[in-house]
Amino acid sequence: MENTIFSSIAKNFKAVFLDSYGVVKNYNGLIEGVQRSIDFLRSEGIAIRILTNDASRSQEQQYDNFRRLGLQGIEVEEIITSGMLARQFLKHKILNGKIAYLGTEDSAHYILQSGRQSVPVREVNLDDMEAIAGFAFLDDEGFDWNVDINKTINLINRKNMPVIVANSDKVYPVSKNDVSVATGGIAKLVENILNRKFIHFGKPDSQMFNFAFDDLNRSGHFEKTDILMVGDTLATDILGGNKFGIKTMLVLSGNTRPELVDILIGVTGIIPDYIGESIVK
Amino acid sequence: MENTIFSSIAKNFKAVFLDSYGVVKNYNGLIEGVQRSIDFLRSEGIAIRILTNDASRSQEQQYDNFRRLGLQGIEVEEIITSGMLARQFLKHKILNGKIAYLGTEDSAHYILQSGRQSVPVREVNLDDMEAIAGFAFLDDEGFDWNVDINKTINLINRKNMPVIVANSDKVYPVSKNDVSVATGGIAKLVENILNRKFIHFGKPDSQMFNFAFDDLNRSGHFEKTDILMVGDTLATDILGGNKFGIKTMLVLSGNTRPELVDILIGVTGIIPDYIGESIVK
């Protein structure tokens, strides 16, 4: 573990995996100077993948968002979201029937697509669930928590079927100090009430890293030793990267507070190979 | 453990502790025939206490509710709610300042009374919390979950202070099949997000049983062996009673389904001394 400058580390790798929130952007917009870092990686011929647990927006929407914020040089297909893994699962494992969901129509559109019908929880008739074949936690927005969380609990309790969580993050930051409950947090509440474990997608799960690794290897030859994972969160980015067997760098531009780094590493036992201020410095 | 008739068991004790929901009443009103059971206990001179984790209503309100449903013979002071323990804690441990809360105004009125000011979460100014000295989860109603749960998380995260949960039940039944998230479930979500443990009141905690035991002994002399706890829930009524060292009877008129009793006892290891259909039969 060394405190260090991103560029001097990154140049030893053939590819970098970047978390999006806390590394490339935050609640304010782009992290200042991040364009320079992306340009540097491109000029060095280092491959880039963005690995994000944000399942509320498709690749294209995340791409558009980068553009709107003014970031150039990240392509649509370089963005990998946990929603893509959720979609893949649903495609392989649930062949018939409707999927009920908690989330926005938008999130349902891109994750549950593939010719299949989906239905928001509020429209489910608990006394006629014959057609419901699965359930998906997609987003923390788009529904009335007071009503629809209870309905979700009763729906899942009444009918045994696969239940997936498209984004396992429990919270997301909304300002310097404050957070908001994310999809994974709501799913956790329901898991806790029903004493069940749903199927979660997203970092730190190896599947996300493997998806990116396979994708990378379709455009060249990469070994695990060629890749650096950069993230702002020990429990997702660093744990996942460590477990997948690639080098990891923790940056302090997101939700890990600089003054707590040492304590958090000690307490969690999740040890990044490198620590830096941001991908800019 | 024996399958048996309530009256033939109860008559061997000098006092019975009855859970309210699932024993005396349910989502439909009074459990049919329960008046006869109360009358029987009275005629035998057996003392009664109602031990309920419902913290949303005061003793008086619970009493009025029994009356409205048509039940006679339970006195105000025989009703013991987890809210009373929460109130006692606040009185002893938080001497100055306001208490912020999630719940109805009604619940705040009776738990947070005692001359102290209380403030619902929605009215708290996160940038001016000087005066806030504690936080209480009081009820699952009376606030906007989408907004106020997030605000609660940020409030508790910003200011370190005692946080109490007046009712630690995670759900309550709303019909034969369906449940609703209770105060304890919402508190659990927040505990999970913040990785904290709040101070919970209510069964199975010994404090509730001790409160009832002390109260009983102000009107006579009772040993633990003189008391029978009757409840419909293994994890609260029976576990709590067992741990307190009194005999326990599980009744199947509430949320323990008859066909699952044996499995649930095996899985949890919580073993009632007696099992019966209800306090009526």
Add this chain to the structure above:
Amino acid sequence: MENTIFSSIAKNFKAVFLDSYGVVKNYNGLIEGVQRSIDFLRSEGIAIRILTNDASRSQEQQYDNFRRLGLQGIEVEEIITSGMLARQFLKHKILNGKIAYLGTEDSAHYILQSGRQSVPVREVNLDDMEAIAGFAFLDDEGFDWNVDINKTINLINRKNMPVIVANSDKVYPVSKNDVSVATGGIAKLVENILNRKFIHFGKPDSQMFNFAFDDLNRSGHFEKTDILMVGDTLATDILGGNKFGIKTMLVLSGNTRPELVDILIGVTGIIPDYIGESIVK
């Protein structure tokens, strides 16, 4: 919360509850100067109770140990151990049959006494358990972990019966830096494997505080506001005292490291009313 001198705080109370390990003694023997503190309390007429989760030794043995270490002025009946609560439970709830246990013969002798037969796990015949009516985790010593932990798991899995944990502490300190797994840690392993929750005795459970409170009130009149709990551990002494509704003081002479106090209080949300170096200063 104020940083402060023990004696200047204690003199405002009519009684103090003292944790034993980390407050009165440690792995080295008596904490230096502790005799003066006990003498001070006596001279002020302040009642004393020792509340210890050590269930491996009886009141008398703990008393003898204080004497051997050179401490005067603590009487046998002022020592309250979690083992006493376990014994009380067994007496009320298990009327017939043998109790199987993990622990030393000594611990079995004093907890399981009361005319009843007990049997160490190693002597249990798994194919003839008719006579076994309960199980007790008593001590981390006195048995072969490799063999007897597995046997315990199979024993409890085969026969459904009350299982108690006489000391719920997961570890105890054996030197400045090192700890040893305590009874509660071994019980936790078995609970985890069997996905069960046993009946635990000891702080932070209210029962221990209530036992001490009742005992105190047999020799005078004490309100909760008259009592100060002093301990070295947030999760047992301070949480338990807070919940019971009495004032609490954290001392740094035991297993809470001074440099981590603020962080630990922030992380756990367990807030002592006072913090001091030890009961000496």
Add this chain to the structure above:
Amino acid sequence: MENTIFSSIAKNFKAVFLDSYGVVKNYNGLIEGVQRSIDFLRSEGIAIRILTNDASRSQEQQYDNFRRLGLQGIEVEEIITSGMLARQFLKHKILNGKIAYLGTEDSAHYILQSGRQSVPVREVNLDDMEAIAGFAFLDDEGFDWNVDINKTINLINRKNMPVIVANSDKVYPVSKNDVSVATGGIAKLVENILNRKFIHFGKPDSQMFNFAFDDLNRSGHFEKTDILMVGDTLATDILGGNKFGIKTMLVLSGNTRPELVDILIGVTGIIPDYIGESIVK
């Protein structure tokens, strides 16, 4: 979910992943008739991989064991153990220093090989750990639990380093009714005491399935829809297969008791696509 015959299901797939314990063999030796099933798969040209969480023995040792039991037709390289994933991790992530371990010398030999020195916990000097760069839980045998588990706790507590668990199973069966604590159970005890999460290898983690999937694709072209996972345990085999997006079949020849299948599926929400008695019938 359909109750069905293994061969009639398997013939619709191009490859089957078989769990070892409970599917191919058990505490008695080979499951009767299993040779016919392997022969059937071979005759149909269906590819086979054995996916086992047993990390105590190498591929070669597991192969030899199958042979000794009389099973023909499984090749060394078709056996995939969680220990192989642990070894891969150590190779990529721990480049220098010794690895301390709990387990047999044998397990250390094959997992920690690769030119690196390893040291059993009993030989570690806690006051001179400079050279220790990682820790591995390898096996539940080969050490004195009373002594070495405590030493492990203090070792990991004193030095922050990557800690891996080569087999995350908590127990393994030793007879029809009885189990023994496995490596994952011991690791869980230590995680619980230290409040940490180590890096676990083995099913249900996707990494194991991905390893097998990649391996399979080196000898042909396989889609996820071409593969059937067969196992006796919902929480590892079926959950892992489901999450990886392949079809799953639960067999009742191992540790899932036939009379509890429906209840366990309902309680866990882990739903196999097929259920059969064994791979024989």
